[in-house]
Amino acid sequence: MEERVVSVTLDDIHKRFDANEVLKGISLSAHQGEVISVLGPSGSGKSTLLRCINLLEIPDSGRLFVSGEEVLLKKTRDKRTVPADMKQVERIRAKLAMVFQQFNLWSHMTILQNVIEAPVHVLKVPRREAIDKARMYLEKVGIPDKLEAYPAHLSGGQQQRAAIARALAVEPEVILFDEPTSALDPELVGEVLQVMRTLAEEGRTMIVVTHEMGFAQEVSSRVIFLDEGLVMEDGDPETIFNNPATDRFSAFIKAMV
Amino acid sequence: MFSLHGYGPSIFEGTILTLEVSLASLFIAMLLGISGALAKLSRARSLRLVSQIYTTIIRGIPDLVLMLLIFFGGQVFINQLGPMLGYDDYIDINPFIAGVSTIGFIFGAYMTETFRGAILAVSKGQLEAGTAYGMSSFMVFRRITLPQMVRHALPGFGNNWLVLVKTTALVSIIGLDDMVRKAGLAAGATRKPFTFYLVVAINYLLITTLSIYILKQLERRYSVGVREF
Ligand SMILES: Nc1ncnc2c1ncn2[C@@H]1O[C@H](COP(=O)(O)OP(=O)(O)OP(=O)(O)O)[C@@H](O)[C@H]1O
Numbered sequence: 001m002e003e004r005v006v007s008v009t010l011d012d013i014h015k016r017f018d019a020n021e022v023l024k025g026i027s028l029s030a031h032q033g034e035v036i037s038v039l040g041p042s043g044s045g046k047s048t049l050l051r052c053i054n055l056l057e058i059p060d061s062g063r064l065f066v067s068g069e070e071v072l073l074k075k076t077r078d079k080r081t082v083p084a085d086m087k088q089v090e091r092i093r094a095k096l097a098m099v100f101q102q103f104n105l106w107s108h109m110t111i112l113q114n115v116i117e118a119p120v121h122v123l124k125v126p127r128r129e130a131i132d133k134a135r136m137y138l139e140k141v142g143i144p145d146k147l148e149a150y151p152a153h154l155s156g157g158q159q160q161r162a163a164i165a166r167a168l169a170v171e172p173e174v175i176l177f178d179e180p181t182s183a184l185d186p187e188l189v190g191e192v193l194q195v196m197r198t199l200a201e202e203g204r205t206m207i208v209v210t211h212e213m214g215f216a217q218e219v220s221s222r223v224i225f226l227d228e229g230l231v232m233e234d235g236d237p238e239t240i241f242n243n244p245a246t247d248r249f250s251a252f253i254k255a256m257v
Numbered sequence: 258m259f260s261l262h263g264y265g266p267s268i269f270e271g272t273i274l275t276l277e278v279s280l281a282s283l284f285i286a287m288l289l290g291i292s293g294a295l296a297k298l299s300r301a302r303s304l305r306l307v308s309q310i311y312t313t314i315i316r317g318i319p320d321l322v323l324m325l326l327i328f329f330g331g332q333v334f335i336n337q338l339g340p341m342l343g344y345d346d347y348i349d350i351n352p353f354i355a356g357v358s359t360i361g362f363i364f365g366a367y368m369t370e371t372f373r374g375a376i377l378a379v380s381k382g383q384l385e386a387g388t389a390y391g392m393s394s395f396m397v398f399r400r401i402t403l404p405q406m407v408r409h410a411l412p413g414f415g416n417n418w419l420v421l422v423k424t425t426a427l428v429s430i431i432g433l434d435d436m437v438r439k440a441g442l443a444a445g446a447t448r449k450p451f452t453f454y455l456v457v458a459i460n461y462l463l464i465t466t467l468s469i470y471i472l473k474q475l476e477r478r479y480s481v482g483v484r485e486f
Pocket residue numbers: 017020022040041042043044045046047048049
């Protein structure tokens with residue numbers, strides 16, 4: 001098999017909220033160019049998994065590597081796990097982009113300002129250059145004419161596409177999507193999925209939590225099924241949809257169709 | 258038109274002083290307000306406790322009583338402290354400083370509540386997006402929380418400001434020559450209290466009306482990007 005560059009590696013990641021153990025030992029590597037769909041019932045820990053990758057949640061134990069760099073964690077005196085170096089955390093977050101279910105565009109900024117915010121203020125890209133790139137990415141997601149609009153004046157589908165442009169603008173190692181179409185009216189889902197399909201075809205590395213079975217089957221190169229905090233299935237879509245290894249997954253697919 | 262019997266310039270000076278006291282107090286109130294709000298929302302229990310005690314005390318005692326307490330109490334306190342530090346002369350508290358710090362201290366508590374509510378009104382998801390894109394917590398505050406909280410804070414802030422301006426009338430009782438005191442002096446000398454207090458009332462009304470106009474403009478400016486219903 002050819003050498004493939006690893007973008008993100010999780011090694012035995014655990015995460016609990018008080019008594020509720022949400023991730024019970026997740027190990028997983030995402031290679032460059034992979035599009036991984038993460039499926040699973042509500043409450044199975046999908047969002048928590050994504051949020052651990054960009055350290056919006058800090059794993060209790062386990063190791064996390066982002067483009068070869070291990071995230072340094074330490075224990076406090078009261079046994080909580082915290083980042084050892086906040087600067088490293090900020091640097092790593094800036095390498096990953098996140099697309100949220102609720103878009104979370106900054107409402108006091110225009111679409112252009114949203115897209116150049118992280119490049120200019122976090123990555124210190126010269127403003128002119130950031131603006132040129134922002135135009136390009138807004139064109140790519142199909143809203144080149146919304147530069148000066150504020151998020152509240154766009155449809156949900158347009159807002160999510162702007163959020164994808166914001167993600168592209170940091171030229172991330174991996175883009176994390178958390179149910180990017182779940183908050184959209186049904187007729188707007190297609191335009192967002194279409195943009196994501198284009199990104200997949202360009203070879204971008206993506207981890208996508210989704211309920212869109214069509215996307216998982218047709219677009220992703222790999223599907224992971226998460227249940228009760230564990231990876232229950234992991235394989236290419238063809239194989240796992242046709243021959244589920246677990247009853248839980250077959251039941252899950254049946255319920256989704 | 259009625260005559261001010263030559264007291265016009267004096268009332269004008271008083272008006273300027275009223276404005277100075279108001280603006281200086283506002284400045285202190287805003288500093289205390291933003292610190293108080295951050296303390297109330299902080300993870301540190303001790304900070305939350307201190308700010309809670311601060312707002313509880315201030316909101317529970319009449320402004321006039323607080324002002325007298327701080328002015329006379331402060332006078333006694335400083336003059337007991339002086340000799341201990343080897344300073345024997347009697348120290349007079351400068352009434353301007355006393356007035357401004359008292360009013361600033363009182364309205365800092367109201368601003369604390371206003372700013373706290375405004376910070377809480379900023380969408381959690383948008384703050385999280387800032388964090389997710391690599392901003393430090395200070396940068397999230399400066400780039401996202403601050404510009405967004407202005408819109409939520411303005412109505413309460415405006416209210417506090419109007420009440421603050423009116424509260425400055427109290428500084429006349431600790432001997433500051435604001436427009437109320439100047440009017441009192443003029444009224445005593447000319448036996449025309451109605452004339453002079455009417456002028457003062459109109460001056461307050463001018464200040465507050467102009468303030469309301471400016472606040473409206475600010476509210477408009479800071480609500481860009483908000484969908485109008
Ligand atoms: N910050 C938190 N504090 C406490 N519990 C949490 C927190 N975040 C998530 N949980 C709990 O962790 C579990 C997994 O949540 P998570 O959001 O990861 O699930 P999910 O698979 O994304 O579900 P959904 O499909 O509904 O989005 C749930 O029981 C949830 O209540």
